[in-house]
Amino acid sequence: MKHIQLKSVLFSFFMVFGLGVFAQRMVVGKIIDAANGEPLQGATVIVKGTNVGGTTDGLGNYRIGVPAGAEVLVFTYTGFEKQEIYLNDVNVINISMTANRIMVSETVVIGSRSTTRTKLTTAVPVDIIPIAQITNEVGQVDLNQILTYIAPSFQSARQTISDGTDHIDPAQLRGLGPDQVLVLVNGKRRHQSALVNVNGTVNRGTVGTDLAAIPVSAIERVEILRDGASAQYGSDAIAGVINIILKKKTGVLDGSVSYGQHLTEYAKNEALFRLGKTDDGLKTANDGQTIQGGLNYGFKLGSRGFLNLTGEYIQRGATNRGGTYTGTVYSAKDDSILAAKNLTRDFFDMRIGQSEIKGGGVMAHLDYGLKDGWSLYLFGGFNAKKGNATGFYRYPSSVTSNAKIYAANVFSIYPDGFLPAINSDVQDLSVAAGLRGKINGWMVDFSNTFGQNTFDFTVDNSVNYTQAKNSPTNLQTTFDAGGLKFLQNTINVDASRKLYKILHGLNLAFGGEHRIDLFGIREGEESSWKNYDVPSGAAAGAQVFSGFLPENKGDNSRSCFGLYADAEQDFDESFMVGAAVRFENYSDFGSTVNGKLASRYRFGDFLTLRASASTGFRAPSMQQRFYAKTNTLFVSQGGNLVPIESGTFTNSSKAAEILGIPKLKQETSISFSAGFTARIVGGLELTIDAYQIDIDNRIVLTNNFTDGGDSTLKAQLALANAGAANFFTNAVDTRARGIEAVISYTKKFGGNQEFKFIVAGSLLDNTVKKDANGKPIIHASDVLERTGQIARYFNREDQSRIEVASPKHKISATFNYKIGKFGVMLRAVNFGKVQYLDPTIDPTKPDNFPANAFNAGAKETLDQIFAAKTVFDMSLSYKILKGLGLTVGVNNLLDTYQDLHNHSGNMSSGRFVYSRRVQQMGFNGRYVFGRLKFDF
Numbered sequence: 001m002k003h004i005q006l007k008s009v010l011f012s013f014f015m016v017f018g019l020g021v022f023a024q025r026m027v028v029g030k031i032i033d034a035a036n037g038e039p040l041q042g043a044t045v046i047v048k049g050t051n052v053g054g055t056t057d058g059l060g061n062y063r064i065g066v067p068a069g070a071e072v073l074v075f076t077y078t079g080f081e082k083q084e085i086y087l088n089d090v091n092v093i094n095i096s097m098t099a100n101r102i103m104v105s106e107t108v109v110i111g112s113r114s115t116t117r118t119k120l121t122t123a124v125p126v127d128i129i130p131i132a133q134i135t136n137e138v139g140q141v142d143l144n145q146i147l148t149y150i151a152p153s154f155q156s157a158r159q160t161i162s163d164g165t166d167h168i169d170p171a172q173l174r175g176l177g178p179d180q181v182l183v184l185v186n187g188k189r190r191h192q193s194a195l196v197n198v199n200g201t202v203n204r205g206t207v208g209t210d211l212a213a214i215p216v217s218a219i220e221r222v223e224i225l226r227d228g229a230s231a232q233y234g235s236d237a238i239a240g241v242i243n244i245i246l247k248k249k250t251g252v253l254d255g256s257v258s259y260g261q262h263l264t265e266y267a268k269n270e271a272l273f274r275l276g277k278t279d280d281g282l283k284t285a286n287d288g289q290t291i292q293g294g295l296n297y298g299f300k301l302g303s304r305g306f307l308n309l310t311g312e313y314i315q316r317g318a319t320n321r322g323g324t325y326t327g328t329v330y331s332a333k334d335d336s337i338l339a340a341k342n343l344t345r346d347f348f349d350m351r352i353g354q355s356e357i358k359g360g361g362v363m364a365h366l367d368y369g370l371k372d373g374w375s376l377y378l379f380g381g382f383n384a385k386k387g388n389a390t391g392f393y394r395y396p397s398s399v400t401s402n403a404k405i406y407a408a409n410v411f412s413i414y415p416d417g418f419l420p421a422i423n424s425d426v427q428d429l430s431v432a433a434g435l436r437g438k439i440n441g442w443m444v445d446f447s448n449t450f451g452q453n454t455f456d457f458t459v460d461n462s463v464n465y466t467q468a469k470n471s472p473t474n475l476q477t478t479f480d481a482g483g484l485k486f487l488q489n490t491i492n493v494d495a496s497r498k499l500y501k502i503l504h505g506l507n508l509a510f511g512g513e514h515r516i517d518l519f520g521i522r523e524g525e526e527s528s529w530k531n532y533d534v535p536s537g538a539a540a541g542a543q544v545f546s547g548f549l550p551e552n553k554g555d556n557s558r559s560c561f562g563l564y565a566d567a568e569q570d571f572d573e574s575f576m577v578g579a580a581v582r583f584e585n586y587s588d589f590g591s592t593v594n595g596k597l598a599s600r601y602r603f604g605d606f607l608t609l610r611a612s613a614s615t616g617f618r619a620p621s622m623q624q625r626f627y628a629k630t631n632t633l634f635v636s637q638g639g640n641l642v643p644i645e646s647g648t649f650t651n652s653s654k655a656a657e658i659l660g661i662p663k664l665k666q667e668t669s670i671s672f673s674a675g676f677t678a679r680i681v682g683g684l685e686l687t688i689d690a691y692q693i694d695i696d697n698r699i700v701l702t703n704n705f706t707d708g709g710d711s712t713l714k715a716q717l718a719l720a721n722a723g724a725a726n727f728f729t730n731a732v733d734t735r736a737r738g739i740e741a742v743i744s745y746t747k748k749f750g751g752n753q754e755f756k757f758i759v760a761g762s763l764l765d766n767t768v769k770k771d772a773n774g775k776p777i778i779h780a781s782d783v784l785e786r787t788g789q790i791a792r793y794f795n796r797e798d799q800s801r802i803e804v805a806s807p808k809h810k811i812s813a814t815f816n817y818k819i820g821k822f823g824v825m826l827r828a829v830n831f832g833k834v835q836y837l838d839p840t841i842d843p844t845k846p847d848n849f850p851a852n853a854f855n856a857g858a859k860e861t862l863d864q865i866f867a868a869k870t871v872f873d874m875s876l877s878y879k880i881l882k883g884l885g886l887t888v889g890v891n892n893l894l895d896t897y898q899d900l901h902n903h904s905g906n907m908s909s910g911r912f913v914y915s916r917r918v919q920q921m922g923f924n925g926r927y928v929f930g931r932l933k934f935d936f
Contacts (some may be wrong), residue, residue: 027091028063028373031056031075034096038249043077043097044498048084051501055443057436058248059305063373065441110184110223110243123578123598123610124227125675125689125740127151127760131219132247137816137825137875139260139891139929141292141314142212143219143244144169148921149829149873150814152740152760153226153240155806157919158354162199163545164455166355166389167424168210170203173239174226174693174736175766175806178208179621180667182229182237185214185244186365186379188432188492189234191451194484194519196623198648198701200917202805204798205701205728207621210453211242213383213428215312217256217294218363220247226740228671228693230616231580231596234513234562238616238669238695239736246365246379250298250306256933262288262319264895264925271326271910288319288354288924305368305375313360318388319353319924327909328397329417343416350419350911351390354924359385361428374437380430380450387424391544394418402539406468413463413472420462420544425483428453434492445494445511456483459528459542466532466540482524482548486623490515496566504570513562519622520555523548529631546631556626558588560619574602584617588625589665592617608677610689616669624699624728625664626650646724648701655725658716659705660781665730669695675740683746690739697730697779700798703839708787731779731794734802738764754818761811768799797839797917805918807832809868823877825889830870831920834898838862864915866899871921887931895926 031043039060046053047070054064066073066087073093075083080097087093110126129150131143140146144156148171156171173181178197183190193210197203222244229237265282267273273281291314298308324345330337338344361383368376395417400407434447459479468475494511524547531540541547562584570576578598585591596614603609630647649655651664675689704724707714717723744758768776780793809832816825840862875889901915914923 025066025091026063026372027066027073027087027093028061029093029095030060031062031077031095031097032060033080034098040077040080040097043075043080046074046076046500048072048074051499052441053498053500054438054441055498057369057373057375058367058377059369059375061369061373061375063438110187110225110241121600121602121608121677123576123600124225124229124612124673125610125687127153127224127226127742129222129224131216131222135216136256136877136885136887136931136933137823137889138873139258139875139889139927141216141258141290141316142169143214143216143222144171144211146216147171147211147222147224149812149827149871150760151222151224152742152762152810152812153738153764154224155810157202157922158924159199159201159919160352160354160389160916161350161391162197162201162916163391163422164195164424164457165197165199165201165203166422167357167385167387167426168193168195168208168455169212170197170201170206170208171211172203172806173224173242174691174738174762175764176239176693176695176736177206178203179206179236180238180618180695182233182235182241183209183211183244184233184241185430186246186432187243188447188449189488189490189515190244191430191453191488192486192621192623194453194455194486194623196484196627198627198629200797202801202917202919204801205624205699207623210426210428212385213361213426213453214244215294215310215361215363215381215383217254217296217312218246218308218310218365218381220245226689227598227612227673227691228596228614228616228669230618230669231582231594231614232564232566234582234584235560235617235619235666238618238667238671238693246363247296247308247310248298248306248365248367249308250300252935253295253297254935255295256293256931258290258292258929258931260290260927260929261286261317262924262927266321266897266923266925267323267900267913268321269324270900270913271323275326285320285925287317288927289315289317290929291315301366301368304370305366308365310363310381311360312362314357314385316354316357318351318356320349320351321914321923321925322350322352323910323913324349325393325395325909325911328395330396341416348393348395348417350393352912352914352916354922355387355389357385357387359383359426370435370437372437374435376433376435378431378433380432382430383426383428385424385426387426388421389424390419390421394420394543403465403468404536404538406465406533406536406538409468409472409475410463410465413475413477418461418463418543420542421460422545423458423460425456425458426454439495442495442497445492447492447494449490449492450488452485452487454483454485456522457481457524457545457547459545459547462543464527464530464532464540464542465538466530466536467527469533469536476527479528479542479547480525481528481542481545482553483522484623484627485518485520485522487518487520488515502569504572506570507568509564509566511564513560513564515560515562516557517560517622518555518557519626521548521553521626521628523550523553541631549630552628552630554626556622558586558622560584560586576600586619586666589619592666592668605679610676611674612672614671616671618667618669620664620666620699620728624651627728628653646704647726649725649727651728653727655717656727658713658783659725659727660783661702661727661729662779662781664699664728665697667695667697667699667730669693684743685745686741686743688739688741691737693736694733695736696733698732698734698802699728700731700794701728702726702731703792703795703798705784705789705792708789710787713783713787729779729793731798732802733769733777734766735769736764736766738762750819752820754816756816757814759811759813761809763809765808766803766806768802791839795839796837796841800835800837800918804835804837807834807868807920818877821879825873825875825877827873828870829873829921830868833868834866834918834920836862836864836866836915836918862902864899864902866915866918866920869896869898869920871896883936884932884934887933889929891927891929892921892925896921897923897925
């Protein structure tokens with residue numbers, strides 16, 4: 001670790017030394033927006049007729065050296081009127097700039113290191129989501145759900161009965177994995193969650209960033225770069241980049257309090273209805289009560305800076321859309337037993353819906369001006385939440401089957417079986433600090449960003465069957481099952497400069513990065529995993545989630561070093577070409593070099609054509625490299641009971657070597673995009689972009705392997721103490737294609753009226769690459785070929801997660817109208833069709849495997865297509881007093897659900913009315929809410 005720290009210090013020193021210092025007469029000042037007094041970051045100041053110039057910092061301050069004889073300074077900022085000011089021997093010039101109503105458009109800081117780009121003039125597509133403006137109009141209270149209903153290429157649905165994934169929503173961009181999108185906060189890399197999605201969810205095998213750990217009340221806007229950007233920002237940016245911009249306003253106390261709940265009708269008794277045992281399958285639900293409160297305030301730090309603080313609390317109730325169980329509860333005499341106990345089948349309901357969450361967080365954002373144009377910045381926060389979700393109900397019949405001779409002792413505590421729960425304790429800490437300033441005409445940014453996420457599991461209302469061997473007094477019902485942690489520290493040095501006299505301006509940027517990643521596993525307490533009665537063969541460990549074993553525990557780390565260069569040349573006001581190249585070296589798998597080219601051509605203010613091509617990569621996450629969770633099983637060998645491990649083994653384990661699983665390496669990609677933007681009339685804007693992303697060596701989590709009946713392999717696995725085993729591996733190559741479009745219009749009229757609408761849509765087609773016969777090309781070993789286990793390496797359900805388990809399109813239309821104190825918002829979001837594919841079909845046999853995953857010809861399988869659905873939202877707002885407003889509204893106004901579930905064993909005896917394997921918009925139903933918002 002000392003060597004890594006010394007390397008980082010030397011790296012920063014040489015970056016500073018290489019830029020040099022050059023002193024000259026200085027002119028300083030501040031540039032603000034005349035409309036609201038807010039500082040303008042990235043405004044340009046240039047000495048007229050020279051190449052001398054600079055840009056403002058986050059506080060709107062500038063500092064430039066003025067050569068002898070200079071007479072005029074030129075001030076420009078995208079979307080604002082240009083100003084030319086005579087020097088007249090003054091050393092301080094403050095400027096108030098006025099917006100140009102024709103050219104105004106949001107400036108973006110992602111996708112380009114030039115400070116003069118807007119969302120309509122960038123060479124790549126960027127969505128700007130004004131979170132601070134829209135949160136009052138919608139019922140969603142966390143960032144994942146807000147973006148799902150607004151951003152065309154973003155998708156996140158809450159998962160259920162999926163262990164830890166119930167507590168952190170996985171999110172996708174362009175239908176790719178959560179770990180194929182890079183998340184930044186104020187332009188700095190955000191750490192990932194410690195959680196690995198290992199259950200049967202859409203994003204199985206991936207690791208994402210917990211966006212809900214960032215309080216919505218702290219966010220000014222979100223920028224979504226929909227383009228490959230690894231050459232600019234490093235690993236993970238294959239699908240794009242999400243940049244979260246924190247608030248920096250001062251002098252305003254801004255807050256909100258909201259309450260909402262689900263009022264819905266769902267098909268709880270559908271299974272009984274199909275069996276003719278009830279006249280109506282529907283049931284009314286009133287659950288998921290959600291309370292949210294947020295407070296934000298910014299302090300001016302004299303004339304030099306600001307400190308913006310945010311606090312937020314969210315309490316989200318659980319929902320249940322589980323069906324009535326039709327299987328055996330006690331025995332064949334269920335009806336009489338239930339009657340004698342005065343119980344109904346409703347008593348044995350599972351909880352299939354969103355998990356319960358209680359938590360909150362704080363966020364701080366500071367920027368303070370120092371001497372000579374330098375500024376210090378600091379931002380970060382802490383978030384803690386506790387979650388509660390459940391697993392499968394352990395019915396008395398299943399307790400008898402699994403606990404065997406200990407059932408009587410289990411029944412003394414749980415006479416009617418039990419519904420075990422997973423309680424999560426998730427804590428997230430982040431802090432970024434840096435210095436910005438000028439060295440010899442270069443804008444320089446030194447920063448260090450630290451992030452840590454921990455996820456601890458507690459199992460409740462459960463039991464370890466083997467612990468019941470003696471008496472009920474020995475039985476625990478609550479277990480510490482261990483936990484996960486992920487830590488990341490990133491040092492960045494960035495420098496940029498615009499050379500104004502080279503054609504129409506050349507923007508140069510270069511920099512470096514040193515990053516340390518660490519992933520650790522904490523073992524659970526002994527009773528959470530131990531088998532206390534080996535001869536019994538009963539399932540050991542805490543029911544629903546057995547603890548991490550002692551051999552699973554440990555910390556593993558790696559370091560990464562990167563350098564990049566970036567250039568954007570404006571040949572004239574219309575034509576721009578940009579290029580970037582990045583080198584990175586990882587201590588665990590080696591080096592990679594990636595590049596990007598992008599260009600844009602403007603036909604006046606009306607039309608802009610743009611295109612890009614890039615290569616990209618994603619390093620295997622530390623979680624994918626070192627996550628291991630095994631259970632000890634005892635099997636009979638030679639008349640003796642021998643302990644065998646079953647579960648997830650690391651990719652570098654002996655079991656993986658025996659099965660021929662290749663060592664993990666980086667995913668690589670090639671991306672192309674092309675499109676245009678247009679400002680048609682007045683406030684009508686249109687963007688359309690098409691893209692293709694080819695990803696090689698995509699990492700997946702395999703299904704369980706065994707010896708496949710091969711005696712040699714069986715003996716080898718026994719030597720490795722392994723029975724059934726799964727691994728992370730580079731299994732397949734994929735291709736993503738799509739078209740994305742956004743059209744927006746804003747019109748103000750009558751002095752107090754405003755009309756705005758935005759229609760956004762994405763069409764995507766993600767596929768696993770196949771051979772000429774339509775078989776998926778699977779990177780598997782000869783051992784798996786020989787033992788006939790390719791379908792366990794990558795099966796049809798694995799393929800469906802990539803191709804068809806997420807909506808093939810999403811189209812949203814939002815309309816806002818304001819008149820005086822009143823406002824109304826109407827929104828419709830259409831989620832495209834999805835499909836479940838039966839994993840029992842062998843994907844290596846083309847006669848049984850449809851080349852097109854939506855091919856309905858697979859009649860003999862359990863495949864199911866779920867039709868597209870449209871969800872309608874509405875809200876009404878009223879400004880009660882100056883600074884005080886009330887909003888009431890309904891999400892999912894028509895109480896729309898996805899199609900009923902018919903796959904996986906016919907609804908699992910009635911329990912799963914709606915599929916948990918594929919989801920469009922979740923299945924919680926109608927949500928009614930009210931929000932009181934204030935700013936003083």
